[in-house]
Amino acid sequence: SQQGEEDPQALSIQEGENATMNCSYKTSINNLQWYRQNSGRGLVHLILIRSNEREKHSGRLRVTLDTSKKSSSLLITASRAADTASYFCATDGETSGSRLTFGEGTQLTVNP
Amino acid sequence: KAGVTQTPRYLIKTRGQQVTLSCSPISGHRSVSWYQQTPGQGLQFLFEYFSETQRNKGNFPGRFSGRQFSNSRSEMNVSTLELGDSALYLCASKGTGTTGYGYTFGSGTRLTVV
Numbered sequence: 001s002q003q004g005e006e007d008p009q010a011l012s013i014q015e016g017e018n019a020t021m022n023c024s025y026k027t028s029i030n031n032l033q034w035y036r037q038n039s040g041r042g043l044v045h046l047i048l049i050r051s052n053e054r055e056k057h058s059g060r061l062r063v064t065l066d067t068s069k070k071s072s073s074l075l076i077t078a079s080r081a082a083d084t085a086s087y088f089c090a091t092d093g094e095t096s097g098s099r100l101t102f103g104e105g106t107q108l109t110v111n112p
Numbered sequence: 113k114a115g116v117t118q119t120p121r122y123l124i125k126t127r128g129q130q131v132t133l134s135c136s137p138i139s140g141h142r143s144v145s146w147y148q149q150t151p152g153q154g155l156q157f158l159f160e161y162f163s164e165t166q167r168n169k170g171n172f173p174g175r176f177s178g179r180q181f182s183n184s185r186s187e188m189n190v191s192t193l194e195l196g197d198s199a200l201y202l203c204a205s206k207g208t209g210t211t212g213y214g215y216t217f218g219s220g221t222r223l224t225v226v
Binding site: 040 | 116145154160162167204214216219220222
């Protein structure tokens with residue numbers, strides 16, 4: 001079963017615009033990670049935010065974490081056509097051991 | 113350095129058969145995890161191996177099993193295949209002392225059961 005939900009399920013924007021994806025989860029976590037998946041291929045790790053952090057940046061990516069609301073958001077700035085992919089949040093739980101629990105994913109389409 | 117290698121990339125099997133998938137982690141990584149991805153259930157954790165021991169197990173029937181060898185390479189086996197086992201199977205590896213780092217995934221094995 002999935003840890004939580006991501007919204008929107010699908011997002012279509014123009015190149016140069018910003019894309020924001022949200023993720024909610026249910027249990028206490030050690031950290032939350034975001035991954036990208038291009039059409040049926042493997043997952044690529046984008047960024048990890050620890051439970052005691054509130055915001056983190058990596059290049060054009062900005063992640064926020066609100067543990068009181070059990071939610072996170074991923075912002076991709078100045079999007080490019082190459083950013084077209086599915087994006088998943090995954091939580092590494094306090095009690096789940098070394099396993100990731102994934103959200104349902106957001107399909108991002110960036111139109112040139 | 114080489115990434116996580118999964119073989120084969122594609123596989124077609126018949127119901128009732130069994131299948132073995134292979135995963136070679138990044139050199140030096142001792143933790144190998146397996147995930148199943150389907151359109152209906154999304155990404156679900158199967159199991160994790162560390163130093164040849166199963167450390168964590170997801171909620172899958174006993175038809176799904178795995179093992180890890182002394183060189184950290186891992187295999188997963190699915191016996192008595194069912195149509196619902198059709199999925200993308202992903203393997204991920206992680207090094208020790210890498211708290212704060214994510215997992216590295218392979219490209220997956222696409223299993224189709226007919």
